[in-house]
Amino acid sequence: MSESSPAGTAGFRRLGRTDIELPPVCFGAYAIGGTKWGGVDEADAKGALLASFENGAAAVDTAPVYGFGLSERIVGSALEEFGSSHVTVMSKVGLRWDDPRGAFGFHGEGLDGRKVTVKRNSRPDSIRTEVEASLGRLGVERIDLVQVHALDPTTPIADAMGALSELRAEGKIGAIGVSNYAANEIEEAQATLGAVPLASTQTLFHLLDRGADFEVLPLVRSKEIGFLCYSPLAQGLLTGKVTPERQFAKGDSRAGRPPFLPENRRRVIECLEQHVRPIAIRHGASLAQVVIAWTAAHDGVTSALVGARTPMQAKENADAARLGLTAEEHLAIDLGFANLTLLPGSPPNFFERIRGRWHRLRYGDR
Numbered sequence: 001m002s003e004s005s006p007a008g009t010a011g012f013r014r015l016g017r018t019d020i021e022l023p024p025v026c027f028g029a030y031a032i033g034g035t036k037w038g039g040v041d042e043a044d045a046k047g048a049l050l051a052s053f054e055n056g057a058a059a060v061d062t063a064p065v066y067g068f069g070l071s072e073r074i075v076g077s078a079l080e081e082f083g084s085s086h087v088t089v090m091s092k093v094g095l096r097w098d099d100p101r102g103a104f105g106f107h108g109e110g111l112d113g114r115k116v117t118v119k120r121n122s123r124p125d126s127i128r129t130e131v132e133a134s135l136g137r138l139g140v141e142r143i144d145l146v147q148v149h150a151l152d153p154t155t156p157i158a159d160a161m162g163a164l165s166e167l168r169a170e171g172k173i174g175a176i177g178v179s180n181y182a183a184n185e186i187e188e189a190q191a192t193l194g195a196v197p198l199a200s201t202q203t204l205f206h207l208l209d210r211g212a213d214f215e216v217l218p219l220v221r222s223k224e225i226g227f228l229c230y231s232p233l234a235q236g237l238l239t240g241k242v243t244p245e246r247q248f249a250k251g252d253s254r255a256g257r258p259p260f261l262p263e264n265r266r267r268v269i270e271c272l273e274q275h276v277r278p279i280a281i282r283h284g285a286s287l288a289q290v291v292i293a294w295t296a297a298h299d300g301v302t303s304a305l306v307g308a309r310t311p312m313q314a315k316e317n318a319d320a321a322r323l324g325l326t327a328e329e330h331l332a333i334d335l336g337f338a339n340l341t342l343l344p345g346s347p348p349n350f351f352e353r354i355r356g357r358w359h360r361l362r363y364g365d366r
């Protein structure tokens with residue numbers, strides 16, 4: 001990126017070494033599953049998907065575990081209305097709430113109050129079962145990208161990649177990706193795939209958590225693997241709309257997370273106002289749009305997967321793909337957030353440790 005050239009995001013980007021072309025902003029369909037997000041208004045959710053597709057973000061990332069099938073069903077309904085051939089469809093395998101095998105993942109609760117234990121399970125037969133079920137819920141004959149949602153320590157990576165390779169050879173999936181894998185696990189996945197390209201990793205990355213800058217982003221840049229950035233708005237915190245007073249609905253897990261402590265919300269908003277607002281004003285954009293544009297223009301990022309629950313949010317997010325930040329604006333945001341300190345108690349790779357190390361690596365003592 002040259003000093004004065006725009007770090008613009010409008011053009012489609014190739015996903016790794018595949019023939020998939022993705023817009024810089026894709027729709028993330030986690031929140032519209034409702035679970036952990038305090039429920040979902042299905043009409044709004046479908047409207048959000050359609051607004052995203054109509055405004056150029058015609059690519060969606062979902063997973064069976066989002067709402068235990070509900071997210072994929074809502075996506076399927078939107079695809080039926082919009083035309084699935086115009087949309088890139090990405091889903092996942094490897095988190096089962098309906099099969100007791102595998103390693104513990106997390107405790108979950110369905111929208112009906114049913115308690116479940118989610119297992120990390122990448123066994124070949126489980127992957128096949130999941131893909132068949134996803135094809136049915138999505139109403140498509142092929143899923144463009146299927147990603148292993150999280151590493152299953154009870155199944156060799158080679159077994160999972162082998163199962164996905166077979167499904168790819170059968171034409172049921174177009175490309176293979178992983179998610180939440182460490183750098184060495186990503187390398188192992190690519191090695192076991194041989195000549196078949198590992199399309200992408202889907203990894204947490206946002207202005208408050210730059211962990212991927214250390215190993216995963218350098219790796220994917222050097223190996224031509226796509227990088228799908230998840231939670232670019234830090235689940236809403238980086239929109240400037242999560243004020244200290246905001247109450248979350250019952251069942252919305254954000255309420256109990258350290259990054260959402262009222263004092264942290266206040267500090268994030270202060271940082272956004274100081275470092276992002278002037279840039280937003282210059283571009284006639286919202287804070288969320290500038291944050292999305294910053295993320296999508298970050299070196300190595302193929303696309304930002306952005307969640308939305310209303311058509312208005314989805315349109316705003318899709319429009320962010322056309323916002324071209326200059327290199328100077330990009331750097332100003334980098335530096336502004338590098339100096340943000342949040343209260344401790346956040347997850348270990350959140351904020352303090354990463355922020356300090358990342359800042360020293362990139363800027364020395366500046």
Ligand SMILES: NC(=O)c1ccc[n+]([C@@H]2O[C@H](COP(=O)([O-])OP(=O)(O)OC[C@H]3O[C@@H](n4cnc5c(N)ncnc54)[C@H](OP(=O)(O)O)[C@@H]3O)[C@@H](O)[C@H]2O)c1
Nearest residue numbers: 028029030031061230231232233234235236305306307313
């Ligand atoms: N692979 C994984 O393990 C993994 C994990 C997490 C996410 N993901 C993927 O990444 C996607 C995005 O992550 P995410 O949904 O966790 O978080 P996110 O995109 O950072 O935040 C989404 C939330 O931000 C708020 N928001 C979005 N646009 C807004 C706007 N324009 N104005 C105001 N508020 C706005 C909404 O929250 P409100 O409800 O408060 O309005 C929305 O639900 C997911 O949907 C999923 O596809 C993957």
